[in-house]
Amino acid sequence: MAVLTMENPLREGIRLERTPDPCVMVIFGASGDLTKRKLMPALYNLWRERLLPAGFSVVGFSRTDMNDEQFRAAMKEAVEQFGDQGPLNSEAWDNFAEGLFYLSAHPGHPEAYASLSSLLKEIDRQRGTNGNRIYYLAVPPSSFAGIVQQLDAAGLSQAEKGWRRLIIEKPFGHDLQSARELNQSISKVFHEEQIYRIDHYLGKETVQNLLVFRFANGIFEPIWNRRYVDSVQITAAETVGVENRAAYYEESGALRDMVQNHLSQVLALTAMEPPASMGAEEVRAEKLKVLRAIPPVTGDRVSSCVVRGQYGPGWVDGKEVPGYRSEPGVNPKSKTDTYVALKLFIENWRWAGVPFYLRTGKRLPKRLSEIAIQFRQAPLLLFNQTPTEQMSPNLLVIRIQPDEGISLKFTAKQPGPSVHVRPVNMDFRYASSFGMASASAYERLVLDCMLGDATLFAHRDAVEAAWGIITPILEAWTSQPASSFPNYAAGTWGPAEAESLLQGGGCWHKP
Amino acid sequence: MSSSGVPTDAGKVEQELRQLWRQEAEKSNAGPVLCSRTLNLIVYCRNFADVERATGLLDPIISHHPCRAIVVSPAAPQSEEEIHAEVSASCLTSHAGNRYIGRELISLAATPSAQRRLASIVRALVLPDLPVFLWWRDAKLLGGHLFQQLSEIAERVILDSAGLEDLQADWPHVHALVQRPRLALSDLAWSRLTSWRQLIAQLFDGPARASYLGQLHRIVVEFANEGSQPKVPADALLLGAWLARQLGFRNPQPVAPEDAPDQHAARAWELRSGTTKLLVELRHGKRPGTGVTAVFLTCQGDPQAVFVVSRTQDGKGLATRAELPGRPPMRRLVRTGDESATCLVSRELEILGRDVLYEEVLRVASELAPALSPA
Secondary structure, eight states: OHHHHSSOGGGTTOOSOOOOOOOEEEEETTTSHHIIIIIHHHHHHHHHTTOSOTTOEEEEEESSOOOHHHHHHHHHHHHHHHOSSOSOOHHHHHHHHTTEEEEEOOTTOHHHHHHHHHHHHHHHHHHOOTTOEEEEEOSOGGGHHHHHHHHHHTTOSSOSSSOEEEEEESOOOSSHHHHHHHHHHHHTTSOGGGEEEEOGGGGSHHHHHHHHHHHSOTTTGGGSSTTTEEEEEEEEEOSOOOTTOHHHHHHHHHIIIIIIIIIHHHHHHHHOOOOSSSSHHHHHHHHHHHHHTSOOOOTTHHHHHEEEEOEESEEETTEEEOOGGGSTTSOTTOOOOSEEEEEEEOOSTTTTTOEEEEEEESSOSSOEEEEEEEEOOOSSOOOTTSOGGGSOOOEEEEEEESSOEEEEEEEEEOSSSSOOEEEEEEEEEHHHHTOOOOOOHHHHHHHHHHHTOOTTSBOHHHHHHHHHHHHHHHHHHHHSOOSSOSOEETTSSSOGGGGGGSGGGOOOOOO | OEEEEEOSSHHHHHHHHHHHHHHHHHSSSSOOEEEOOOEEEEEEOSSHHHHHHHHHHHHHHHHHSOEEEEEEEEOOTTOOSSEEEEEEEEEEEOTTSOEEEEEEEEEEEEOGGGHHHHHHHHHHHSOTTSOEEEEEOOGGGTTSHHHHHHHHHOSEEEEOGGGOSOHHHHHHHHHHHTTSTTOEEEEHHHHTTHHHHHHHHHHTOSHHHHGGGGGEEEEEEEEEOSSSSOOOOHHHHHHHHHHHHHTTOEEEEEEOOSSOSOGGGEEEEEEEETTEEEEEEEEEOSSSSSEEEEEEEEESSSSOOEEEEEEOTTSSEEEEEEEOTTSOOEEEEEEOOOOSHHHHHHHHTTOOSOOHHHHHHHHHHHHHGGGGSOO
8 A cells, every 4th residue: 555655645745834743842941031032932833834743742841930831821921922923812822732831840950851751751642742852952052061961861862763853042152162162062962963053044034045046046156256246245233232131242242143153154155156955964065165265364354354343322213222331231341342344255266355244233223134245347438428437336135134035236227318327226025026924034943943954054063164263353352352442323334444344445235 | 007998909008008107107206116027817707797806806916926917807798899908007115115016907808709819919918938827717618718728828727626516527627627738727626625635644644643544444525515405516526536546545436425314415435455445435514614624534443543624613723633542532723724715826826837746636536526426
């Protein structure tokens, strides 16, 4: 019979939607903000959309004293508050909540893991989850190693049946040395293919579309190189300040918080060579090659290739906001960078000599993330009423958020007897072209992990390569603390010095 | 923007559209109007009233899929023109304030004598280099000349086999469509089964559950319909055919349904895979709604394992139940996807390739269909 040759023949051809094996997700830090704001709304949405298997279960693990019912009530409140689906259908929620369990325990105590093991076996028996587990560490990185060791000691890290996977959140270390130590301690327990380092930027639709845009369209790849590209600008701008993350951010700063992970991953996807296939290993290998081809900015070059900033008071979106040093929990003499702009080069045949400008900051005028590819200028002055230097170069902008989409700026003649040219934008927007709301980045990534697809997760080598790029900058900054902070007003595009990074009198793309 | 009574050759219609866009561009100093269209959508409506219904449905579809829509219909009885044309267009505005051509709607209503000209006008109005979809809203005329001509322009035909009045007679027309080499077929009745298929599949995920598939011996698909005569709807036939095909059973032989209180309202087939038999029954049930209302999958054994998927009382959700020997029943409740025509057609417009599985299921359904004749 056909059913004997295929695990589940009814799965064939169910288009658009993928469903993983029944599994249990154990969330360490289940009473924390990440669980409430992101994880639980994402899981509930996946459940509602029938993308999770029957029997899917969650075990919340945290020190907070709660029972199953209290945990379910807290998660319901969180989904109502932070989800995007409006009022919950109580019947559907109750059905989802039947799979939510809670274990109040100290993550450092071995007996907690014995209890966890018993609970997981019982869930396997009752809900058919077959030993499949995801351990989601929604806890500070300082707790990662301890939890991982305890899971190992309790025999929970490797599967006799089913699969075991680990999801960890950034930061993956605070410099190259600590990243290596973290990777080593985790890899003593979990194999690399079991580890999913989540970077929610990579779950965004446009980031994924970048690969399709580059490798499914024949017209772009031939011009995607040093011969036609003048420069690349990658921007991740936030309007918010430090909010309630002052303790973390004071230690981190913009370079660690954004460049090491989000921006370096986006840079790698933008610049990588076509992979042999879209398999996780092949894509991650090509991204790694890009990161390894970036020479670290060291010594005197730091001051000419990197600009750091910290916001002072100002106005954002019509509201007066305080400077960083006046934010709650921030040292009034803080030297922490809330803005950074870098000029990097990729030393390979495709990109040699093309500057990649990266910038990110808090309290900038707009919240947006985008990649702007500026092409070389037309070489000849053919239109005598419009000097070549006034003609805008072609610009391809890939917007990651908000208003995800792609636009191409080109030059066109204005109608009339004279030759007057003007730039026009040709826009492709997801919302207007496909008219559908994309799944949240967490939904996509959590589902990918359940399906065992690591393409959009960071490999340890890539993490270490990214730290290898920014650690020399951090070291240079330590030896030469910033003297002019704050150096940009909230609501502006960062310190004026950032303009000096751009070669040939160029300027930052103004989104 | 709109114009009515447009002279009916394609060049004049295009000219009228250009005029509308020029007016839009001159309205303000907001810069050039840009263009964002992803496909052509030809919609055939069975009568004038259906044009109004379809036009209402098109607005949300076009907002999801910027396109040129060409609505084709028979002319109103009192029409004096052989072919009456109307055009309208509207802009979308982007986050950055740019204006886009997002929607062009051309309506063509033809008297019977002018219908032979329609396809040539439509062919000339189709935007080049974009996929062409034909949404055929009248299953009765599937074998007709106009359908033949319009479907030759299209790369994909969207129809709803649930609208077929006589499954036994009409099914061959549907089956014939998938034999055409360059035409893909979307069947909204099949699309409505996506949630059902997904939930049924999920019941057998994992090695332990999948093993029950080998023990299935009886499948009952329960349906409801609005007519006084309980006729088997297309989606029930497709679901039964899908299950039989996926489980590897062949050679359906009509048999008498088991336990059916009304033998006229049920049909059954015995299928084989080697020496193993499977009974597939389609029968009218008492649950409210239309189309498929419940599916029961029963395994051999004592006690038997039973898997059930059924529509909830309010019609907005599906409930699953797995009753396995020695275990408490596992229940699950999820919402169905949006099953409105707007949503279903929108989803079909996202798909360009052929649905090979559907075509295979259609073949199996064609083997079952002859037994649908009155008992």
